[in-house]
Amino acid sequence: FTIHTQTVSESCPSNIALIKYWGKYADQIPANPSISYTLNHCKTNTSMEFTANEPFSVQTFLAGNEEVKFAEKIEKYFRNIEQYLPWILKGKYIIRTENTFPHSSGIASSASGFGAIAKCLMALDALFTGKTSEEESLRKASFLARLGSGSACRSLYNGLVVWGETDEVEGSSDLFGVQYPDAEIHEVFKNFNDWVLLIHEGQKSVSSTVGHGLMKTNPYAERRFQEARENFIPMKDILKKGDMESFIKLVEHEALTLHAMMMMSDPAFILMKTGTLEVINKIWDFRRETGLPLFFTLDAGANVHLLFPNNGTEEQIKAFIEAELLQHTQKNGVVKDVMKF
Numbered sequence: 001f002t003i004h005t006q007t008v009s010e011s012c013p014s015n016i017a018l019i020k021y022w023g024k025y026a027d028q029i030p031a032n033p034s035i036s037y038t039l040n041h042c043k044t045n046t047s048m049e050f051t052a053n054e055p056f057s058v059q060t061f062l063a064g065n066e067e068v069k070f071a072e073k074i075e076k077y078f079r080n081i082e083q084y085l086p087w088i089l090k091g092k093y094i095i096r097t098e099n100t101f102p103h104s105s106g107i108a109s110s111a112s113g114f115g116a117i118a119k120c121l122m123a124l125d126a127l128f129t130g131k132t133s134e135e136e137s138l139r140k141a142s143f144l145a146r147l148g149s150g151s152a153c154r155s156l157y158n159g160l161v162v163w164g165e166t167d168e169v170e171g172s173s174d175l176f177g178v179q180y181p182d183a184e185i186h187e188v189f190k191n192f193n194d195w196v197l198l199i200h201e202g203q204k205s206v207s208s209t210v211g212h213g214l215m216k217t218n219p220y221a222e223r224r225f226q227e228a229r230e231n232f233i234p235m236k237d238i239l240k241k242g243d244m245e246s247f248i249k250l251v252e253h254e255a256l257t258l259h260a261m262m263m264m265s266d267p268a269f270i271l272m273k274t275g276t277l278e279v280i281n282k283i284w285d286f287r288r289e290t291g292l293p294l295f296f297t298l299d300a301g302a303n304v305h306l307l308f309p310n311n312g313t314e315e316q317i318k319a320f321i322e323a324e325l326l327q328h329t330q331k332n333g334v335v336k337d338v339m340k341f
């Protein structure tokens with residue numbers, strides 16, 4: 001190394017899956033393909049200070065506070081990816097990271113977090129080994145992010161992103177995310193709102209690592225993996241045609257199936273809260289009464305992602321959310337994002 005200390009800074013957004021990834025094989029290979037929207041405004045900003053020729057160590061700060069547990073996780077992750085970045089263990093790191101969305105809001109901070117770290121590593125790699133193309137570098141960042149947190153590999157690209165091999169999407173891979181072809185997406189899906197109602201802020205009772213693991217013994221797992229694969233066929237058609245009604249049905253089904261899998265695990269667990277169910281029922285009542293395209297998806301947690309297009313109906317939908325749904329949130333309220341691409 002000719003350069004002693006280098007600092008790089010990168011930013012990466014979170015994402016929300018529409019067809020869910022739940023269940024994996026060794027080396028972070030997903031049991032089925034998934035597709036997500038990248039959230040434009042929920043981001044992690046990370047700076048990485050690397051000092052070469054020092055014993056390997058990692059120190060991490062989250063919003064200015066030292067996080068020892070997180071540092072241990074990153075240390076383990078770096079050891080795990082040494083085969084792909086041979087210089088990675090040859091120095092010490094100080095990593096400073098902050099999220100633009102509330103901490104522990106249940107918005108996937110592991111996706112944006114590992115995405116940002118992988119981008120920092122590729123920025124350092126470019127300094128040490130010479131630049132590769134932007135495209136190559138992003139792909140490798142996605143590959144590395146996947147090894148930190150599976151869903152993180154989808155955060156490296158904007159818009160709709162697919163991870164997991166499927167005949168329905170050219171170039172798709174189990175190893176990294178790929179952008180869904182722009183020409184195959186109807187305009188109505190290119191400008192969407194995702195408002196996250198923060199129903200429950202506390203620590204999740206079951207981590208997603210444990211949740212994925214429980215799919216190994218879930219008697220419905222194979223059928224579920226098959227269903228997710230099959231869901232890419234209608235999804236392709238829906239995205240092309242702008243078929244909002246079928247989109248809503250498919251996306252809500254995926255969310256409920258994810259949580260149904262949790263209930264059918266052994267041991268069973270439930271991450272939804274009373275507020276989650278109340279909000280879902282209110283959304284369904286609203287849709288029945290008005291026919292307006294407000295719908296939901298869920299991550300592995302209690303919070304509800306409210307999805308609705310910007311197609312002229314959004315003001316009426318926003319008014320309903322403000323009047324009827326905000327009462328179910330805890331003090332943090334709602335995180336508003338517009339997904340545009």
Ligand code: PMV
Pocket residue numbers: 016017019020021022034108110149150151152208209212258299300
């Ligand atoms: O990337 P992980 O291991 O945190 O798993 C995330 C799984 C879900 O968020 C529930 C679904 C998905 O596809 O993002």
